[in-house]
Amino acid sequence: MAILELRDLTKRFGATTAVDHFTLSVEKGEFVSLLGPSGCGKTTTLQMIAGFETPSGGSILLNGRDLRSVPARQRGLGIVFQTYALFPHMTVEENVGFGLEMRKVPGDERRRRIAAALDLVHLSHLSGRYPRQMSGGQRQRVALARALVIEPELLLLDEPLSNLDAKLREEMQLELRRIQQEAGVTTLLVTHDQSEAMALSDRIAVMQGGRLIQEASPFEAYDRPTNAFVSTFLGKSNAIDAHLEETRDDGAVLRCGDIRLAGPPSPARPGPVLISLRPERIELCDAAAAHVSGRVGERIFLGDQWLFKVETSLGELLVVRPNSGRREPEPGETVHLSWRTEHLRILAAEPAA
Amino acid sequence: MRRNGVFAKLFSLVFALFMLAPLVVVVGVSFTPEGFLEFPPSGISLRWFRAILDNPDFIDAAIVSLQLGVASATIATAICIPAALAIGGGRFPGRDALQALFLSPLTVPTVVLGIAFLRFLSTLGLNGTFWGLVFCHVVIIVPFVLRLVLASVVGLDPSIARAATSLGAPSLTVFRRITLPAIIPGVVGGWVLAFITSFDELTVTVFIVNPATTTLPVKLFSHITQTTDPLVASVSTVAILFTVALMLVVDRIYGLDRLLIGEGSH
Amino acid sequence: MNQDRARPWLLSAPALVLFLVMLVTPLVMTAVLSFNSFDFYGGIKPTFGLENYADVLGDSYFYEIFGRTFLIALVTTLICALVGTPQAYFLLRMRPLWRSVMILVVLGPLLISVVVRTLGWAILLGNNGVINDALKNLALIDRPIKMMYTSGGIVLALVHVMIPFMILAVWAALQRQDPATEKAAESLGARPATVFRRIVLPQAMPGILSGSLIVFSLSASAFATPAILGGRRVKVVSTTVYDEFLNTLNWPLGAAIAIILLVSVLAIMVAWNRLVEKRFAGVFE
Ligand SMILES: Nc1ncnc2c1ncn2[C@@H]1O[C@H](COP(=O)(O)OP(=O)(O)OP(=O)(O)O)[C@@H](O)[C@H]1O
Ligand SMILES: [Mg+2]
Numbered sequence: 001m002a003i004l005e006l007r008d009l010t011k012r013f014g015a016t017t018a019v020d021h022f023t024l025s026v027e028k029g030e031f032v033s034l035l036g037p038s039g040c041g042k043t044t045t046l047q048m049i050a051g052f053e054t055p056s057g058g059s060i061l062l063n064g065r066d067l068r069s070v071p072a073r074q075r076g077l078g079i080v081f082q083t084y085a086l087f088p089h090m091t092v093e094e095n096v097g098f099g100l101e102m103r104k105v106p107g108d109e110r111r112r113r114i115a116a117a118l119d120l121v122h123l124s125h126l127s128g129r130y131p132r133q134m135s136g137g138q139r140q141r142v143a144l145a146r147a148l149v150i151e152p153e154l155l156l157l158d159e160p161l162s163n164l165d166a167k168l169r170e171e172m173q174l175e176l177r178r179i180q181q182e183a184g185v186t187t188l189l190v191t192h193d194q195s196e197a198m199a200l201s202d203r204i205a206v207m208q209g210g211r212l213i214q215e216a217s218p219f220e221a222y223d224r225p226t227n228a229f230v231s232t233f234l235g236k237s238n239a240i241d242a243h244l245e246e247t248r249d250d251g252a253v254l255r256c257g258d259i260r261l262a263g264p265p266s267p268a269r270p271g272p273v274l275i276s277l278r279p280e281r282i283e284l285c286d287a288a289a290a291h292v293s294g295r296v297g298e299r300i301f302l303g304d305q306w307l308f309k310v311e312t313s314l315g316e317l318l319v320v321r322p323n324s325g326r327r328e329p330e331p332g333e334t335v336h337l338s339w340r341t342e343h344l345r346i347l348a349a350e351p352a353a
Numbered sequence: 354m355r356r357n358g359v360f361a362k363l364f365s366l367v368f369a370l371f372m373l374a375p376l377v378v379v380v381g382v383s384f385t386p387e388g389f390l391e392f393p394p395s396g397i398s399l400r401w402f403r404a405i406l407d408n409p410d411f412i413d414a415a416i417v418s419l420q421l422g423v424a425s426a427t428i429a430t431a432i433c434i435p436a437a438l439a440i441g442g443g444r445f446p447g448r449d450a451l452q453a454l455f456l457s458p459l460t461v462p463t464v465v466l467g468i469a470f471l472r473f474l475s476t477l478g479l480n481g482t483f484w485g486l487v488f489c490h491v492v493i494i495v496p497f498v499l500r501l502v503l504a505s506v507v508g509l510d511p512s513i514a515r516a517a518t519s520l521g522a523p524s525l526t527v528f529r530r531i532t533l534p535a536i537i538p539g540v541v542g543g544w545v546l547a548f549i550t551s552f553d554e555l556t557v558t559v560f561i562v563n564p565a566t567t568t569l570p571v572k573l574f575s576h577i578t579q580t581t582d583p584l585v586a587s588v589s590t591v592a593i594l595f596t597v598a599l600m601l602v603v604d605r606i607y608g609l610d611r612l613l614i615g616e617g618s619h
Numbered sequence: 620m621n622q623d624r625a626r627p628w629l630l631s632a633p634a635l636v637l638f639l640v641m642l643v644t645p646l647v648m649t650a651v652l653s654f655n656s657f658d659f660y661g662g663i664k665p666t667f668g669l670e671n672y673a674d675v676l677g678d679s680y681f682y683e684i685f686g687r688t689f690l691i692a693l694v695t696t697l698i699c700a701l702v703g704t705p706q707a708y709f710l711l712r713m714r715p716l717w718r719s720v721m722i723l724v725v726l727g728p729l730l731i732s733v734v735v736r737t738l739g740w741a742i743l744l745g746n747n748g749v750i751n752d753a754l755k756n757l758a759l760i761d762r763p764i765k766m767m768y769t770s771g772g773i774v775l776a777l778v779h780v781m782i783p784f785m786i787l788a789v790w791a792a793l794q795r796q797d798p799a800t801e802k803a804a805e806s807l808g809a810r811p812a813t814v815f816r817r818i819v820l821p822q823a824m825p826g827i828l829s830g831s832l833i834v835f836s837l838s839a840s841a842f843a844t845p846a847i848l849g850g851r852r853v854k855v856v857s858t859t860v861y862d863e864f865l866n867t868l869n870w871p872l873g874a875a876i877a878i879i880l881l882v883s884v885l886a887i888m889v890a891w892n893r894l895v896e897k898r899f900a901g902v903f904e
Binding site for chain 3: 356357358361364365368369371372373374375376377378379382390392431432433435436438439440442445447448451454455457458460461462463464465466468469470471472473476488489491492495549552553555556559560569570573574577578581585586589592593596597599600601604609610613
């Protein structure tokens with residue numbers, strides 16, 4: 001059974017609609033990410049679940065119970081705020097114990113649970129410190145311990161890693177995943193960082209302009225984006241304007257300018273479409289086998305990868321190749337590109353802006 | 354940051370002398386053994402400090418001023434905390450008007466406030482009463498308290514209160530355990546500034562006291578306008594020392610510039 | 620927030636009630652009072668007319684008082700701006716220790732009663748005061764310079780009373796500036812004076828302007844300083860109101876003078892804000 005269900009959740013601030021008929025359900029033990037660009041309504045959604053914003057429409061069900069009339073303090077959710085919101089005048093221990101105190105958990109048990117929570121986040125040695133005396137990553141873990149110690153049915157995380165530097169962020173991603181699995185807590189994470197969402201989640205809900213665009217496993221969302229927005233927001237992608245000439249059971253025929261391309265079978269109707277092709281799915285090949293040829297415009301070294309910008313008659317194509325120590329084409333060189341037909345994704349054309 | 358050159362140092366020195374001169378003179382004069390104002394004093398004597406003890410008027414006035422300052426600062430702080438939480442807690446229709454109203458005693462000339470209170474209290478027959486004075490002072494000092502408390506409320510991360518709520522704290526507990534401790538520097542700073550402002554207030558008070566509720570500044574003022582003997586200097590010296598002591602304490606715990614500017618400035 | 624609309628109003632209710640009872644009502648009563656009439660035998664009559672305003676506005680004696688009041692306020696404001704601005708800048712550049720000492724010296728007097736500070740100036744400025752004595756002893760003068768009971772003396776003491784407000788305002792503005800702008804100007808070859816004039820001063824301008832407004836309105840309604848240093852001889856608006864209320868007992872006339880002061884101070888503030896907004900629109904926020 002779903003622990004959390006959002007049904008047609010809507011929030012309007014005056015004329016702007018921050019969240020628009022948003023529907024989503026989260027299963028027990030699952031780690032779900034709400035992913036979307038800045039201002040798409042992620043925080044607003046989370047605040048409505050937490051009870052700090054009143055929905056303009058729709059409903060929120062926790063274990064099948066409508067939360068409408070339940071005040072924030074009785075919802076029993078664990079929340080990690082973007083700013084951590086640690087109580088500056090309380091020690092780590094007091095911060096973590098606050099929720100237990102509110103639940104009138106007796107002293108012995110309280111101490112035991114605080115210790116266990118601090119142990120879980122590897123902070124037992126800092127229990128007497130004040131938040132000011134800690135690093136960003138440590139504060140983040142205190143906030144997590146404070147939210148987890150009350151054994152919430154649902155953990156809400158609002159961009160919990162966005163205040164950390166890149167290296168620490170990667171470490172904390174692994175840490176967060178470990179803690180979530182050890183605690184076995186159902187988690188809803190809000191983030192605008194697609195790599196974070198993909199690394200952590202069982203399922204991703206991509207949001208844009210307050211609406212749910214796609215809901216899928218990270219692999220599925222990456223591999224089979226339902227529209228151009230998802231394809232470019234999750235990782236890099238080449239978006240090519242094309243015309244779908246015909247579709248058959250065994251494939252499609254596409255035309256880009258005067259180039260004809262074969263595509264995978266598609267339910268789309270003939271007419272203008274958008275082709276999405278991941279840069280790492282493009283290979284270098286001989287002139288004879290090429291789908292298209294072009295000149296390397298720019299070559300960027302990314303450490304484990306090379307990124308090429310190739311000028312072709314399909315437009316500029318991004319090509320990514322792993323750095324395996326071989327000789328790579330130089331800028332100005334002519335290269336021949338090919339790909340497997342099934343790696344093309346045929347998406348609805350973007351409405352002319 | 355570059356440091357000051359010779360000109361700047363000289364300028365600051367002269368300016369400091371200018372600021373200190375009248376205070377130094379008052380303190381100096383108070384030690385005179387003579388019966389008139391002389392500076393520098395021809396000798397050192399505590400004659401005029403002993404004279405304070407023979408003038409219960411001044412002592413009574415000082416007691417009234419202390420009581421008045423404590424009562425009005427406390428009431429002003431008590432009503433400003435909820436008002437600051439409302440005004441600093443987010444927009445609502447009428448918020449700007451409310452804030453403008455609470456800060457307006459700063460813009461109305463004090464002499465206008467003085468006669469307005471006089472007219473109001475004498476119509477009610479409350480002129481010269483202690484509690485009449487208290488509530489007039491509350492109106493005058495509310496802007497000072499409100500500005501400081503508001504500054505600390507606005508600086509507060511709203512998710513801290515939300516975090517406490519999400520952990521199950523009822524709203525009164527959130528206020529007592531989370532919000533109040535977080536804004537306490539502003540509250541204490543506001544109270545002290547309000548107390549000092551009330552303690553020093555003359556222009557409004559001079560209209561609404563009677564002999565039984567005369568405050569120290571009013572007593573000093575009427576004494577100065579009638580005669581000038583070293584007694585006013587010795588009373589003033591005691592007042593200066595009291596203020597300086599209070600000031601040093603405040604500067605330690607809150608920062609004098611923060612208190613007076615009303616926002617973080619270190 | 621999951622709260623009803625009433626919450627902010629409930630929270631502000633105590634303050635709001637107090638202000639309606641203790642501020643709005645008295646001010647309205649004063650305005651009404653200024654339209655009443657007065658005679659020396661019958662006292663205040665609940666008539667409703669403009670005689671008091673006609674009396675004030677038709678009498679050159681009151682023009683002189685209003686003119687003197689605003690002139691004193693203007694000169695005080697100018698001096699405070701000219702001295703306070705560089706002083707605030709020097710304050711910013713002091714070593715931390717000296718800075719805290721200087722802050723005590725500059726801001727401390729703000730917390731000491733104006734009566735006490737003005738007493739100090741009375742002792743300094745009197746005909747047999749400290750300054751005249753010193754000048755006589757140095758044989759620079761043989762007759763004392765008259766400083767008590769002059770507008771100049773009042774201005775001097777008012778500058779002492781008001782300049783902390785100016786320094787605070789400029790100080791607050793300077794703290795918002797990015798210290799790197801000064802270094803940038805210096806790296807481009809500007810001398811210290813040029814840095815001050817071209818980089819610091821424009822950024823301090825919002826502080827100078829708001830400080831000027833505070834100093835002007837406080838000076839125009841100052842009471843203790845002109846009362847002690849000017850006495851009956853150099854009257855300003857607030858001392859005139861005081862006399863009407865507590866000596867002549869002509870409250871309606873006093874109220875009319877006070878209302879004229881209130882209206883002119885508010886008008887000057889509004890006009891000043893308009894001017895500043897127009898002139899500096901877009902530069903500051
Ligand atoms: N209290 C409010 N009043 C008016 N508009 C608001 C309010 N809160 C949010 N909005 C608007 O609602 C939209 C969604 O805001 P929200 O904070 O949910 O975005 P977000 O997805 O969390 O963005 P970010 O990644 O930048 O945190 C934005 O356009 C924002 O301007
Ligand atoms: Mg957000």
